[in-house]
Amino acid sequence: MKWKREELKAWTKIPTRWMDDDIYGHVNNVVYYSYFDTAVNGNLIRATGIDIRSLEAIGIVVESGCTFHKELSFPEVIEAGLLVEKIGNSSVTYRVGLFKEEDPEPAASGHFVHVYVDHETRSPIRVPESIREALKTILLES
Structure with missing residues (x-):
């Protein structure tokens, strides 16, 4: 799926780094996941x-x-643009699009799923209210 710039709601500018490029002269595929995480x-x-x-x-x-x-x-x-596709009990599903500056077409489209866990036990728990409230502003309209 190719995400559209106009459907994404929260934006972060991320400069590429010299070390992001591989021997083929482009950003290595694994670095895209770092950009998702940063966004x-x-x-x-x-x-x-x-x-x-x-x-x-x-x-x-x-x-x-x-x-x-x-x-x-x-x-x-x-x-890097994103929106929240779904907020579950313990999980959040994001759409992430990476665009060259001012390019209307994405260079990459991705998804990213967080499951919230207790800091100590690592057992799944409800997404904290502070996170839920903040994410409602970028939630996909049904």
């Missing part, structure tokens, strides 16, 4: 106004995927 967690910290590492629950990535549409390379600025 999701950066948004959570900005939206909640708290250090999410201090919560009683932490979001663990249980699933992620990426479809590549165009090459990215150094030096470029990536615009």
